Amino acid sequence: MAISGVFGWLNIRRIEFSVELPDEIYDGRDTLVTIRLENRKKFIPSFLIRAEFTGVRTGFTMIPRNSVEKAAVSAKIHGRGIKKIGEATIASCFPINFFIRYKKFIITEEYVVFPAPRDCNVPPGLGQKGLLREPFSRVKGSDGDVLKIIDYTGNEPLKLIHWRLSAKHEGFKVKEMASSANEPVILDLECLPGGSLERVVSCGAFLVNRFIRQNRPVGLKSGTVFISPDTSRTHRLKLLTQLAVYGKN
Amino acid sequence: MVKIKTILTILIYCICILGVAPVFLYLDVICRLIFVTSLIAGIIFDRKGRHYIHGLALTILSIVFFFYYALRISSDNLVSPAINILVTLLSVRLLTEKTGRNCMQIAVLSLFTLAGSSLVNLGITFLLHLVLFLLCIAVFLVFQTFYATGINTAICVPDLKKIAATALSMPLISLPLMLVFFMIIPRTEYPLWNFLNSSGQKVTGFSEKVQPGSSTGVSESKNVVFRAQSRRLADKDLYWRGIVLDTMEGKTWVRSSVREHENTFVEKGSTVHQTIFPEPNTSPYLPALNLPVNISGVQAGRDPDYTFVRRQSRQKRVKYDSVSVLADFIGIHGRINKEHYLRTPAGTSRRIMSLAQKISLEGTTDEEKVMRLGQDFVTRKLSYTNNDLPRSEDPIDEFLFSNKAGNCEFFATSFAQLLRVMGIPSRLVGGYYGGTYNDMGGYYLVTEDMAHVWLEAYVDGKGWLMIDPSRFATNYAQRENRFGTGLFKDVRLMMDALGYYWNQTVISYDLEKQVQVLKKTNDAVRGLRFSFESRKLIYFVFPPFLCLLFIILRKKFRYTSLEEKILRTFIKKLRQKYPDARYGPDTGLHDMVKSIDDPAARQFVEYYAGVVYRDRKLKRNEYDRLRELADRI
Numbered sequence: 001m002a003i004s005g006v007f008g009w010l011n012i013r014r015i016e017f018s019v020e021l022p023d024e025i026y027d028g029r030d031t032l033v034t035i036r037l038e039n040r041k042k043f044i045p046s047f048l049i050r051a052e053f054t055g056v057r058t059g060f061t062m063i064p065r066n067s068v069e070k071a072a073v074s075a076k077i078h079g080r081g082i083k084k085i086g087e088a089t090i091a092s093c094f095p096i097n098f099f100i101r102y103k104k105f106i107i108t109e110e111y112v113v114f115p116a117p118r119d120c121n122v123p124p125g126l127g128q129k130g131l132l133r134e135p136f137s138r139v140k141g142s143d144g145d146v147l148k149i150i151d152y153t154g155n156e157p158l159k160l161i162h163w164r165l166s167a168k169h170e171g172f173k174v175k176e177m178a179s180s181a182n183e184p185v186i187l188d189l190e191c192l193p194g195g196s197l198e199r200v201v202s203c204g205a206f207l208v209n210r211f212i213r214q215n216r217p218v219g220l221k222s223g224t225v226f227i228s229p230d231t232s233r234t235h236r237l238k239l240l241t242q243l244a245v246y247g248k249n
Numbered sequence: 250m251v252k253i254k255t256i257l258t259i260l261i262y263c264i265c266i267l268g269v270a271p272v273f274l275y276l277d278v279i280c281r282l283i284f285v286t287s288l289i290a291g292i293i294f295d296r297k298g299r300h301y302i303h304g305l306a307l308t309i310l311s312i313v314f315f316f317y318y319a320l321r322i323s324s325d326n327l328v329s330p331a332i333n334i335l336v337t338l339l340s341v342r343l344l345t346e347k348t349g350r351n352c353m354q355i356a357v358l359s360l361f362t363l364a365g366s367s368l369v370n371l372g373i374t375f376l377l378h379l380v381l382f383l384l385c386i387a388v389f390l391v392f393q394t395f396y397a398t399g400i401n402t403a404i405c406v407p408d409l410k411k412i413a414a415t416a417l418s419m420p421l422i423s424l425p426l427m428l429v430f431f432m433i434i435p436r437t438e439y440p441l442w443n444f445l446n447s448s449g450q451k452v453t454g455f456s457e458k459v460q461p462g463s464s465t466g467v468s469e470s471k472n473v474v475f476r477a478q479s480r481r482l483a484d485k486d487l488y489w490r491g492i493v494l495d496t497m498e499g500k501t502w503v504r505s506s507v508r509e510h511e512n513t514f515v516e517k518g519s520t521v522h523q524t525i526f527p528e529p530n531t532s533p534y535l536p537a538l539n540l541p542v543n544i545s546g547v548q549a550g551r552d553p554d555y556t557f558v559r560r561q562s563r564q565k566r567v568k569y570d571s572v573s574v575l576a577d578f579i580g581i582h583g584r585i586n587k588e589h590y591l592r593t594p595a596g597t598s599r600r601i602m603s604l605a606q607k608i609s610l611e612g613t614t615d616e617e618k619v620m621r622l623g624q625d626f627v628t629r630k631l632s633y634t635n636n637d638l639p640r641s642e643d644p645i646d647e648f649l650f651s652n653k654a655g656n657c658e659f660f661a662t663s664f665a666q667l668l669r670v671m672g673i674p675s676r677l678v679g680g681y682y683g684g685t686y687n688d689m690g691g692y693y694l695v696t697e698d699m700a701h702v703w704l705e706a707y708v709d710g711k712g713w714l715m716i717d718p719s720r721f722a723t724n725y726a727q728r729e730n731r732f733g734t735g736l737f738k739d740v741r742l743m744m745d746a747l748g749y750y751w752n753q754t755v756i757s758y759d760l761e762k763q764v765q766v767l768k769k770t771n772d773a774v775r776g777l778r779f780s781f782e783s784r785k786l787i788y789f790v791f792p793p794f795l796c797l798l799f800i801i802l803r804k805k806f807r808y809t810s811l812e813e814k815i816l817r818t819f820i821k822k823l824r825q826k827y828p829d830a831r832y833g834p835d836t837g838l839h840d841m842v843k844s845i846d847d848p849a850a851r852q853f854v855e856y857y858a859g860v861v862y863r864d865r866k867l868k869r870n871e872y873d874r875l876r877e878l879a880d881r882i
Binding site for chain 2: 002004018047094096106107
């Protein structure tokens with residue numbers, strides 16, 4: 001019995017716990033979390049380790065000596081905002097299932113939980129309440145505002161020829177139009193529909209994701225914070241982070 | 250991939266076989282049959298994955314078996330029914346599905362059965378079974394844990410090997426501990442084995458009476474009676490004296506309750522020292538090489554006829570030392586009570602009487618008469634046998650005149666009886682003749698089939714003369730080698746030597762020895778002195794040891810710069826407070842403090858970076874400042 005106790009103690013010794021979280025975690029949505037256990041023992045493997053963190057559990061049959069084992073589990077994390085991983089536990093009933101040994105880890109690493117995206121029935125058209133149009137869009141198109149009048153080069157579609165101006169000049173003049181599809185949008189959180197704060201940020205997250213998916217630059221205005229429109233992934237995460245912490249301070 | 254369930258099933262069968270094997274021969278025939286049938290049926294059921302007998306039926310069966318054997322338990326017969334109960338319960342469990350609970354029950358019942366086997370047999374095989382059992386049970390428990398957790402139901406072979414190796418290392422590590430516990434665990438002065446086997450148990454030893462014609466045959470049992478550590482002797486000297494039977498009660502020779510006062514002595518001769526290890530027996534008589542003059546190591550008294558009688562509690566495994574003189578006669582100062590040694594039973598046959606008369610007339614002195622009688626035995630062409638012994642009303646008469654075949658009892662009693670009729674005092678000596686010398690252990694092995702009876706005849710002027718009439722048999726030489734030959738003999742002797750050492754070191758290790766060991770250890774520690782030889786050893790061993798120690802310590806406490814020292818202190822303190830703070834090849838100090846919100850740590854890192862990453866060494870005041878910052882964490 002004493003020997004089995006020593007084996008149980010050795011089994012759980014020198015194991016490091018860490019969690020690999022995805023960039024995007026949405027409140028209450030299934031997220032794939034990777035639990036990573038590292039056996040730092042030089043000579044002996046560890047067996048039957050059960051790891052748990054924030055209600056997520058997974059088991060490892062064996063972690064060979066000096067190696068790392070990973071297990072991906074689906075988790076639902078509730079509540080938006082910046083969170084700490086906090087307490088994690090590993091436990092093992094090895095070797096003979098008479099006693100279970102535990103080891104706790106306090107992990108101070110932070111992660112952001114974005115608001116759950118929720119469709120708030122905002123039509124794709126612009127000029128709606130809560131959506132501000134940027135004055136001059138620089139992205140070329142065919143259905144937006146007229147950006148400028150340029151000389152006809154032969155490449156422009158005939159429908160863009162400004163006939164009246166062309167009549168006053170020697171050559172043809174064409175209208176250079178902005179694209180209404182890629183028209184930058186700035187979300188004003190105070191004007192977004194939804195009613196409650198949570199609904200507003202959920203709506204914001206939904207719109208951010210939708211517009212960027214459409215390759216449409218999105219910016220954000222919340223109180224004194226103003227983020228210029230862009231379409232990059234980093235920018236999207238920045239917006240979502242802003243929405244996650246909105247109203248939390 | 251190997252299914253864990255399959256491994257568990259195989260292991261549980263191994264466990265139950267190892268538990269039952271040592272007691273199998275001691276079980277009732279019914280119990281043996283039940284066990285073997287259940288074992289086979291259990292394997293078939295498990296292979297088919299279907300268990301045909303209902304759980305309730307098995308429970309009822311268990312109860313029936315339990316009461317059947319429980320009713321046989323008595324104060325005289327406690328062990329055997331208890332073991333039969335265990336084995337029948339185990340057999341019933343084998344028929345059930347091998348669930349975790351059932352498997353654990355089988356393992357526990359097997360363990361109890363194995364433990365129970367030590368109550369019926371104290372042989373070295375117990376150790377072998379115990380070690381194998383421990384190995385199997387350790388592996389079984391570990392795999393049972395894997396199965397119970399349900400993480401995986403099958404394991405790949407390399408993993409399986411790793412798990413098995415880890416599981417096996419548990420009992421292997423515990424074996425030396427077992428030895429330590431064996432040495433120190435307190436023992437009772439009166440072993441449990443003796444208490445539980447106080448009666449009803451077959452014990453070895455010679456008979457305290459000789460009654461020729463009481464049975465048609467003699468057992469040829471190879472049960473060990475005793476082992477005698479001694480130098481190798483000539484075969485003719487291997488007479489082990491046990492008891493002297495001086496009275497004839499009808500056809501039976503017994504030892505009279507009243508001792509004759511005789512002033513006996515043994516002439517100087519070749520002295521043989523023996524240490525005798527008898528198997529547990531109820532006989533108070535201590536056998537030793539003929540003629541034993543002194544026995545020590547056990548409380549015993551010597552009778553004038555050189556019979557040593559034990560005064561200690563019976564049946565305890567003991568050993569004693571004996572000093573014997575290889576002499577053919579016991580000298581007598583003064584006279585003996587001849588009348589006592591000449592009594593013959595009424596109804597001695599006419600043929601015996603006339604034979605005695607005839608031989609008496611042939612010799613003039615007692616010594617000559619004895620010699621004549623011996624010659625008469627030779628001319629009669631008597632043969633030695635242990636089978637078809639005479640069983641008539643007068644077996645001695647039948648032996649001498651018609652059957653002419655018998656064992657040592659017939660030879661000795663007929664010779665002694667004839668001597669008494671001839672007027673020469675005689676008495677029988679019971680003991681053993683022969684012994685197989687074990688070169689490995691340096692001892693004689695004496696078995697039950699070596700039990701022997703010879704006689705002593707009183708010759709005026711000389712004393713008690715030893716005579717073995719069995720030697721007059723025509724076929725006596727064939728009786729010499731009874732221990733087998735060739736490889737079989739070698740293997741048997743080797744096994745016996747192992748058993749001998751087992752008995753010496755383990756079985757006879759009692760409270761007394763335990764106290765002795767403690768005392769010796771204490772004395773050894775107190776009187777520890779270094780001789781010149783041991784000093785030389787120290788010169789050779791100590792310097793390399795010091796070098797090794799120095800290397801280890803240097804590695805551990807090697808010179809560290811102030812920069813490294815303070816950094817180590819900082820990281821240690823930081824990790825104490827923030828266990829998951831990471832610092833390594835891919836994580837710098839700045840990254841590390843960024844992940845934690847500690848102003849003191851941040852301040853330390855900024856200051857450290859400012860003073861260390863320069864082209865000069867750290868100053869003392871800077872070190873003190875860093876130390877102060879680290880202490881604030």
